Amino acid sequence: MPRATEETPLTGGNVSAGVVRAGDTVRRPAGPWTPAVHALLSHLHAVGFRHAPRPLGIDERGREVLTFAPGVTPWAHRMDLLAPADRLAHVARLIRDYHDAVAEFTPPPDADWRPVIPVENPDIIAHHDLAPWNLVVDEPTDTWTIIDWDGAGPGTRLWDLAYAARGFVQLTANLAYQYQDRMAAARLRTFVDAYRLDECERRALVPLLVTRTRAMHDFLRDQAAQGNEPWATHWRTGHGDAWRSDAEYVERRTALWTTALLD
Template identity: 90%
Template sequence: MHRSTEETPLTGGNVSAGVVRAGDTVRRPTGPWTPAVHALLTHLHAVGYHAAPRPLGIDERGREVLTFAPGATLWPDRMGLLDPADRLAHLARLIRDYHDAVADFTPPPDADWRPIIPVENPDIIAHHDLAPWNLVVDEPTDTWTIIDWDGAGPGTRLWDLAYAARGFVQLTANPAYRHPDRLAAARLRTFVDAYRLDEPDRRALVPLLTTRTRAMHDFLRDQAALGAEPWATHWRTGHGDAWRSDAAYVEERTALWTAALLD
């Protein structure tokens, strides 16, 4: 049991309602998925993967308690931290290390995950939202922490990697964040090389870049039709249009990505 101290609302993640900092901890609302997520995070720390919060139990108000990650998220104002190729490669290795660390994780028999988009033939417990708004970087200590694990659940390495590439490599139609095509292709190669993806999976990743991006548009569209929050608000504020434009951008450059990854 953890008693609360003075609390400060946190807004770093994509869905942050009810998330607060209390001392060196974060307090978040729980759900049916919380025991499984805590088991996952406990496993990661037990095998030496520390780029994720550590679960500390439940407080007197029924909220989960996690270690606080100092720093700030990359999105939207600190994307330049990934401009150097070595920093982008460092992040790709961090994701690969997570996928390797979770490979021998055995979920609790009653695990109740909540990934927002089901994935066929899962091979790992994936994060499902590896994105700039869920990466906290503390520049003075060069500590990188992936946050917002509530959406973790059965998935695949490539599903996670395709989504991460869209956000971190910045495969986007948005001119404020888009790199010139040749640079975008080179950054994708850097990212995939650092992840150590083999040739068959590189071939599989290229079309998945489009599929994964379009899946987010379709998910938001369907959830908005149901009035489900926070997705309906995201749809009303233009997130769906952004995902659709990005899917078109990625698909139009399929040959470029293929050449970059396989030549």
């Protein structure tokens, strides 16, 4: 594969070192997980799911090559992109489409995944980091692309969805992004309705909203204690506190979420 003559570093993520744009491609460090991730992305495109990068192989420097997704991430100061209810619902349908598309995926027998937090009794290959910072929206073409698949691996639909709800619905203690309780509950209902959860799944999701959020705090705490990067830096710079505060925020409103989803 020819090397592009000009490369532009891509920044903005928490784990984006070494990621560059070269023409219409993205080059990023490969690892033992890359063959499995490329098999996953190839499957998604083969079954018609076009909301993920397409893998293009490995370049002469050993980096994985993916198609570049133009647009912006609705994160930090762009969360207003997802404020309208129809756009929030669009994200939930996108996640449902992904989960349906991956349901028939058979991983390679030697697949080496690296999900951040392993899950018991997995039923799909989950993304594990479905969040505003991993969604690219190209408004001129109305193209929505989920990026950063390196952490994909065995998981469950509800584990993925609980994590996604925290970010996209904005179930957070951070006052800069927090909705009033009634609006937050309505947004959660919009999100879950669009994903099409049944009553049993809705009941299971409510406590999982807390469990999934707290799991990120515990993961960062444990990784920091072992000195593992980049997680130790994230812990030191307050990410663990943010996840703990969000878990407490969600837990205090368990009755509100239950009423919103089941009444």
